[in-house]
Amino acid sequence: MKAGETTGGPDGPGPDDSGTGAGTGPHRGTGAAAGGRPVDPRMFDGTVAAVALLAGPEGRLLYTNSAFTRLFGARRLGLPAREAFPDSDGHRFLAVLESVRDTGRARQVVGERRPDPGEPGQARHFVYSCSAVTTDQGPGILVLAMDTTAETLTLQRYEALATALHAVLRRRPDGTWRLTWSSAGHPPPLVVPAVGDAGYLPGAADPPLCVASDFLRTTHAHVLGPGDTLLLYTDGLIETPSAPIDEGQRRLASEAVLCRRRSLPDLLRVLQGLSDHRDDTAMLAFRVDEAP
Incomplete structure (x- = not known):
């Protein structure tokens, strides 16, 4: 647009605008309202x-x-x-x-x-x-x-922070497994029991890594019974820009219950499909042997 030209509104030329006339008529935009005085x-x-x-x-x-x-x-x-x-x-x-x-x-x-x-x-x-x-x-x-x-x-500092989850599994004499874990800003572990609804293990996550070197981190514990499946995953599996993270968690838990009888490789392949692939996704699954 050249200085001195006029232009109509979004629906076409204005009442006094032939498209070629001279002057300082109305312009589209916030600061160029029709009849507006020049900016001082x-x-x-x-x-x-x-x-x-x-x-x-x-x-x-x-x-x-x-x-x-x-x-x-x-x-x-x-x-x-x-x-x-x-x-x-x-x-x-x-x-x-x-x-x-x-x-x-x-x-x-x-x-x-x-x-x-x-x-x-x-x-x-x-x-x-x-x-x-x-x-x-x-x-x-x-x-x-x-x-x-x-x-x-x-x-940038927030994006540079690393989240992590450290987990240890130990077999107990009765055939169950004791899980201990500590979370540094990571999504909670998901447990799919042999029977019943899946659930995220309780316990608040500690801050991400590199926030405070002297921070005393919390250790949580849970016992896995025969047929229980443990799923560890990154947030890329449950986070999407168009939905809150708890919706992604509900979707993951529901799908995991539907697939609880599948082999672990098949389970992971199905769950991978829940990701929108905007972020990297990693999963780790563990299942306790069924009781003899």
């Missing part, structure tokens, strides 16, 4: 958010506030976006700007990592929110940069 960039001077304002077909830089300068350094006004943001996230950031300019629809893009001037070697993370606005030079784009470093690093 001075309103962003004292904000803590980093703000930049661009206008024209090349997205020339009209304004940056002091917060933007502190985070990204000084940028010479008047430069087209391609030159004003040479260190942006490749062509993706520029493509988003063009999309907002052409459609009037707000977009977001995750920013690249960049060195923090105050902490050499420390990465910074940003999300850029780009919205169509009206400026005193015609249609423009308001770029709001949100620093998401703290949230991103927290998520």
